[in-house]
Amino acid sequence: MSSQKVNCAKGTREAGLGHAVLSASGSHRWLNCTPSARLELEFENTTSEAAREGTAAHALCEHKLKKFLKKRSKRPVSDYNSDEMEECTDAYAEFVMEQYEEAKKSCKDPVLLIEQKLDFSCYVPEGFGTGDCIIISDDKLHIIDFKYGQGIFVEAEHNPQMMLYALGALEIYDALYDIKEVAMTIFQPRRENVSTWTIPIEELKAWAEEELKPKARLAYDGEGEYLPGEWCTFCKAAVKCRARAEEKMKLARLEFKMPPLLTDAEIEEVLNVLPDLTKWANEITAYASEAAIHHGKEWNGFKVVEGRSNRKYRDELLVAEAAREHGYTDIYRQTLIPMTEMQKLMGKSTFEEILGDLIYKPPGKPTLVPNTDKRPAMNVTNAENEFDKIMED
Template identity: 65%
Template sequence: MSDHALLSPSSAHRWLQCTPSAVLEESFANQSSSAAEEGTAAHALCEYKIKKAIGERCTKPVSEADTAEMQECSDAYAEFVLERYEQAKVRCRDPLLLIEQKVDFSAYVKDGFGTADCIIVSDNTLQIIDFKYGQGVLVDAYENPQMKCYALGALEMYNALYDIKEVVMTIFQPRRDNVSGYTLSVAELLTWAERVLKPKAEQAIRGKGEFAAGDWCRFCRAKAVCRKRAEENMRLAELEFKPPSLLNDREIEDVLKTLPMLTKWAEDVFSYAAEAAIHHGKEWRGFKVVEGRSIRKYKDETAVIAQAQSHGYTDIFQTRLISMTAMQKLMGKKKFEEILGGLISKSPGKLTLVPETDKRIQVNRLSVNNEFKQEEI
């Protein structure tokens, strides 16, 4: 078995919606990113802290990506997992806690395997807990196909040893203050596996089916040159040339829903074209590679200080209070509130329009308007 699954759980959201994408993106290089490296480091730290807490032998990971924030987030995740494990002990005499556990769900997906962040197995309940260190995309546990795949693999391993009736799936995303949960029965999970996962996987493994564009394109390696994605975004772009006042309500709603996807597509196409031109000599008609604005910086700050002072310039230093985020990282959330809580003010956030799926509470626009009127008096 290779280290890479063509139909991986982490990309299941995409290949279930766009079945040919899995084979298509195999021809594109899988480039690492600072965010991916951060995520890998954070997961290693989480694994170490949990295994150490339960007495398993483990080596503390060392990474240049390690920060005070990563330490805090991994602490919170470890505490969350251990609390769930203690709760499982109350319901079951011998529950299992498995960290970074490899699972095989090839009964439904050819060569299907993956590594689950955390699995807790007990009588009646199977728990799948997934740690998300990223903060760019808010992840929801509801009908999450990645976690369902992990659950299928865990059931294959432990359903004969435990009387499992339900699956509890939890996303723990500390940098977004997001703990999302979803529960389904084992019967519902197996029905989904047979009716949805298995037939879609059979198409995907052969590169068959229809291309489909959507939010699942975000992490596809072929996203910049995918014709289906381009067609969908160009269709939306046609509306951009109309003055907003001439669009009907339905057209405006259509644009609002897909504007982030349209903007991201444009960014992806530009990044692809720029990378090809700058690093591979690709020439695009109507475009050229130029040198950007040069940024000046001191070669040797110590030498600069000495040279300036030797010529009588002494007022060359600045001091300022560190940012609130940096101060909170320095002290930790609890100490920050204890020491500086009374000295912090928080003004109402600027009103903004967001999709109704956003978890923030809707503002009472009538009361807001009244507040503005009172201020104007």
């Protein structure tokens, strides 16, 4: 075993004692804004509802893959279990097995690893993580990552988290296999996104030495320049980050002119930053509200009041009984069960046979999005002509 690999193994054991300063999941952030990694340590490490739901989905994925491989596994029980989660995890497990069968065509004994501990501390101080699924064949390494979230569309191309996992897997298997390239797949079923990117290992290692290693050292030491951007989304320090606040306040130079008085270039600039600006404003409001309501913080010019609420029945059974006693019987609404539940009740083929002609999917509401969105552009020529006519009038 090389000295480099010995150092990597040591890094995993040491880092395994606590939370990683430079996590793989946060790499997009600390590679762009290196001092943010240390700054985040000053904030409480909380777990969101979405993160807990994602953890439950990952546990179900692991169970289903083990069952495919005929390994012992106890089905996890979670409050987050749903028809949607069942469908998404089924699709993931089936996709992984399809890739495993594909690997068998060029390799008689490929290896499939589930929830594999990975060490990339040769490049990132105390760097370690867990890969959802890794398939190793004679000349190819395939990293597959399951994303249950639907808020952010995740791309595989140049995805630093996946690249770190690939480096960790190569540390274990590069000497055992003649691996020439690494494929990385993001499987994000709730966004109908299966994104795969392939890179030769020479390019991956060059990136690790030339870009990853020096930036990781800066990030670990808390050095470098603060650089706000879309990577601020999940940063714990984002709500109080001065650099981010200054970036958002640059919009003030537009003097908040009415939209028709802005140039096209100014409108395009605002459109680009508006989603993050709105998110930042909401984060500031949430932070200030939390501090005031739960910690007694007083903000000049603001106060805590009782919000509006809607009336509720204390006991629906007693309400129904009292209403019927006084002659009111038309007090219930009847609605169909959700479509996913109906399909599960009937079975997919029977569902299509009985209800296929009775179901339709209406067109979605036209929405303005960046060009990076995967959906095809609509033909809005007629709408454009109408808009121009209104502006002329």
